[in-house]
Amino acid sequence: xxxxxxxxxxxxNMKSMYTSYLCKINKCKKETILLTEEVEDxxxxxxxxxxxxxxxxxxxxxxxxxxFRECMDHSAYKKINGSxxxxxxxxx
Numbered sequence: 001x002x003x004x005x006x007x008x009x010x011x012x013n014m015k016s017m018y019t020s021y022l023c024k025i026n027k028c029k030k031e032t033i034l035l036t037e038e039v040e041d042x043x044x045x046x047x048x049x050x051x052x053x054x055x056x057x058x059x060x061x062x063x064x065x066x067x068f069r070e071c072m073d074h075s076a077y078k079k080i081n082g083s084x085x086x087x088x089x090x091x092x
Contacts, residue, residue: 016064023051024058031086036064 019036023029030053039049050057063070078087 017066018068019064020062021049021051021059022062023054023056024060025051025054025056028054028056030054031062032059033068 015036017036018033019039021032021034023032028051030051032052034049042049048057049059051059076087077084079085
């Protein structure tokens with residue numbers, strides 16, 4: 001088979017790279033962006049996904065995408081002391 005044809009077939013079956021999760025706890029409601037492959041590996045091993053801010057298991061999947069900026073487009077972020085912090089969140 002032609003390499004280009006194989007690449008096209010694989011491209012259609014590929015999963016998105018990033019998945020964003022939103023905590024459902026009223027006090028928290030923060031967003032966590034994880035690598036889809038790592039999430040699948042964690043769930044396959046029998047573990048669970050939780051909020052990285054409060055530790056709650058009560059989270060919901062928001063969006064899956066290949067572009068990291070698409071996961072972050074609904075919020076405003078600012079670089080503080082070398083790390084990215086969320087400063088504004090807009091509910092869509």
